[in-house]
Amino acid sequence: MKYQQFNQQMIDLIGGKNNVQAVVHCMTRLRFTLKDKRKAKTEEIKNLKGVIDVVDNNVAYQIIVGTHVNDVYKELIDMLGISAGEDGSQKCKNKNFVKAALDVVSESMNPILEPIICAGLLAAFLSIVSLTGLISPESPTYQIFDALRNAVFYFLPIFMAMSCAKRLGVSPYLAVALAATILSGSINGAEGLTLFTIPLPQITYSNSFIPILLAVWFMGYVTKYVKKIVPTALQYFLTPLLIMIVMLPATLLVFGPLGFYLGEGIIAFFNLLMKYVGSWFVMMLYSALQPFIIMLGAGNFIMPVVASLIASNGYDPAFISSCTISDIAVGGAMLGYFLRTRNSKQKQLFGTVTLSAILGVTEPAIYGVFVKFRRPFVAVMIGGGLGGLFAGVTGVKAYSIAWGLFGLPAYIGTGDFKNLWLMVSAVIISFVGAAIVSYVLGVPSEDDTDKKEDPGEITGENPNFRTIRLSAAAEGRLVQLSEVKDQAFSTGALGKGVGIIPEKNSIFAPVTGEVAAVFPTKHAIGIKGEHGEEVLLHIGIDTVKLEGKHFEVMVNQGDIVKKGQPLAVVDFESIIDAGYDPTVIVVITNTNDYLDVIPEGSKQVHADDQIMSIVLEQE
Numbered sequence: 069m070k071y072q073q074f075n076q077q078m079i080d081l082i083g084g085k086n087n088v089q090a091v092v093h094c095m096t097r098l099r100f101t102l103k104d105k106r107k108a109k110t111e112e113i114k115n116l117k118g119v120i121d122v123v124d125n126n127v128a129y130q131i132i133v134g135t136h137v138n139d140v141y142k143e144l145i146d147m148l149g150i151s152a153g154e155d156g157s158q159k160c161k162n163k164n165f166v167k168a169a170l171d172v173v174s175e176s177m178n179p180i181l182e183p184i185i186c187a188g189l190l191a192a193f194l195s196i197v198s199l200t201g202l203i204s205p206e207s208p209t210y211q212i213f214d215a216l217r218n219a220v221f222y223f224l225p226i227f228m229a230m231s232c233a234k235r236l237g238v239s240p241y242l243a244v245a246l247a248a249t250i251l252s253g254s255i256n257g258a259e260g261l262t263l264f265t266i267p268l269p270q271i272t273y274s275n276s277f278i279p280i281l282l283a284v285w286f287m288g289y290v291t292k293y294v295k296k297i298v299p300t301a302l303q304y305f306l307t308p309l310l311i312m313i314v315m316l317p318a319t320l321l322v323f324g325p326l327g328f329y330l331g332e333g334i335i336a337f338f339n340l341l342m343k344y345v346g347s348w349f350v351m352m353l354y355s356a357l358q359p360f361i362i363m364l365g366a367g368n369f370i371m372p373v374v375a376s377l378i379a380s381n382g383y384d385p386a387f388i389s390s391c392t393i394s395d396i397a398v399g400g401a402m403l404g405y406f407l408r409t410r411n412s413k414q415k416q417l418f419g420t421v422t423l424s425a426i427l428g429v430t431e432p433a434i435y436g437v438f439v440k441f442r443r444p445f446v447a448v449m450i451g452g453g454l455g456g457l458f459a460g461v462t463g464v465k466a467y468s469i470a471w472g473l474f475g476l477p478a479y480i481g482t483g484d485f486k487n488l489w490l491m492v493s494a495v496i497i498s499f500v501g502a503a504i505v506s507y508v509l510g511v512p513s514e515d516d517t518d519k520k521e522d523p524g525e526i527t528g529e530n531p532n533f534r535t536i537r538l539s540a541a542a543e544g545r546l547v548q549l550s551e552v553k554d555q556a557f558s559t560g561a562l563g564k565g566v567g568i569i570p571e572k573n574s575i576f577a578p579v580t581g582e583v584a585a586v587f588p589t590k591h592a593i594g595i596k597g598e599h600g601e602e603v604l605l606h607i608g609i610d611t612v613k614l615e616g617k618h619f620e621v622m623v624n625q626g627d628i629v630k631k632g633q634p635l636a637v638v639d640f641e642s643i644i645d646a647g648y649d650p651t652v653i654v655v656i657t658n659t660n661d662y663l664d665v666i667p668e669g670s671k672q673v674h675a676d677d678q679i680m681s682i683v684l685e686q687e
Contacts, residue, residue, distance in 0.1 A: 083107030188470030192477035279327030348460025355456025397452035404506030428472020455498025565655030
């Protein structure tokens with residue numbers, strides 16, 4: 069298994085298999101539903117090779133790994149011992165209903181985006197080959213491929229039934245059987261139907277998703293109830309039958325009409341919004357704000373709306389166009405940075421994420437660059453907003469679900485070249501506008517980004533936690549505590565921490581606080597931080613035997629020190645010549661008083677660099 073080691077590390081850091089309630093994926097990220105998010109070691113996960121970033125919000129715990137996420141996911145669910153999209157346990161009973169519903173919709177849409185995108189790009193390809201005369205729309209070859217495009221949307225209820233059933237813990241085969249039944253010619257769009265002498269409204273279930281989504285949700289409750297009342301010996305025979313006897317009438321009488329009118333209401337709302345406020349406003353706003361929506365993990369919430377709009381109108385008048393405009397604006401912002409920076413490492417990063425964004429995958433840029441530098445958000449808001457405004461004013465339409473550079477031919481529709489050129493113009497406006505703004509704003513220097521947040525201050529966006537950041541006690545190479553050649557420290561018996569192999573002779577205070585102890589042999593100093601953290605600096609291994617030789621300590625017990633203040637000068641060269649290991653060890657001796665102590669990954673550190681974080685609850 070190619071990703072076995074990576075997945076095992078990830079499983080361990082999110083709290084183990086038993087902490088995973090459910091997991092799905094989208095184009096670049098794994099979306100976990102965790103029983104207890106506090107068990108997940110976010111900073112350590114961020115430091116894993118292969119992880120772009122971690123996003124923790126009310127929707128899900130998301131680990132961004134890149135466009136190969138599907139391969140990672142396939143191995144991950146095998147290692148977790150659950151089926152794709154299946155829950156590992158009962159849902160959290162206290163979860164907000166609206167958030168839970170949005171969570172189910174989004175995570176049910178994720179797996180079926182693959183055939184939807186395929187159908188969208190196929191529609192674009194067919195438009196090109198028919199307009200160029202390579203294949204006639206009346207030819208059998210064209211019609212065969214067009215059948216694939218039509219089938220994906222016509223049978224959308226079946227795709228949704230399968231995906232949603234796995235997410236809700238319902239038999240996917242019964243869910244698909246129900247979806248296939250309502251799509252049958254005797255029910256789908258049929259007039260004059262009655263059930264138990266009750267007249268049924270004429271409803272077209274093809275190309276829809278809300279009726280089957282509601283039905284599968286209710287099927288979950290029916291399944292649990294039926295399994296309770298049917299004896300175990302008869303469940304294999306009776307349970308599926310009783311479920312379907314209940315579900316088919318319930319779908320046709322309740323959930324079908326309810327879902328149909330709910331879908332019609334959604335379409336009517338957006339049509340009214342675009343008629344009386346203007347599609348220009350919707351497109352400008354969404355094109356400008358999509359990176360923020362992606363960061364919230366809500367990027368796929370519009371897909372059901374888009375599917376309904378295309379099924380009803382034959383086109384989407386706002387959202388898919390806005391997605392593409394925003395994605396291209398992200399690429400433009402990254403191109404501006406690529407042209408502006410003189411740092412070869414940054415230039416390589418900006419160039420890579422520019423290409424992926426233009427092709428429609430923006431997460432590497434958003435999480436790898438935007439979050440760190442922040443200024444690109446302004447560039448996309450301006451460039452994307454201008455492109456969206458132009459597209460809205462000129463009435464650009466998306467005839468299928470396909471975004472990014474390769475999705476542009478989808479705007480031809482049935483020979484509508486004017487629509488295509490207007491969309492291309494909108495894309496150019498967004499790309500050039502974002503590139504110019506990001507180039508003018510410039511790339512913040514590393515010093516600027518470091519100064520945005522004092523490493524010693526309590527920080528963190530999660531309102532339930534605070535983070536205390538410790539800076540380096542010495543300049544040199546940071547190593548993990550497990551690598552330190554002293555069993556008392558490497559086992560964590562004295563607390564969590566890090567080691568620093570020093571390259572200069574100065575020792576600095578990693579926190580602001582009071583000097584609690586200076587050992588007579590000068591090889592160790594204790595500091596009690598202003599937030600209660602007890603920090604032990606142990607300079608060298610077995611250097612107690614030197615009895616203070618080669619050490620010059622500049623503070624005394626009871627002194628108040630500031631973070632970064634010099635504490636001692638040590639002749640490390642002489643210590644090494646004497647046969648001792650010079651590693652400077654920094655540990656939090658009261659580790660158990662906190663939710664977690666999270667060391668940074670191995671790297672070169674200077675005096676102001678962060679070496680670890682202490683996580684504690686808000687007061």
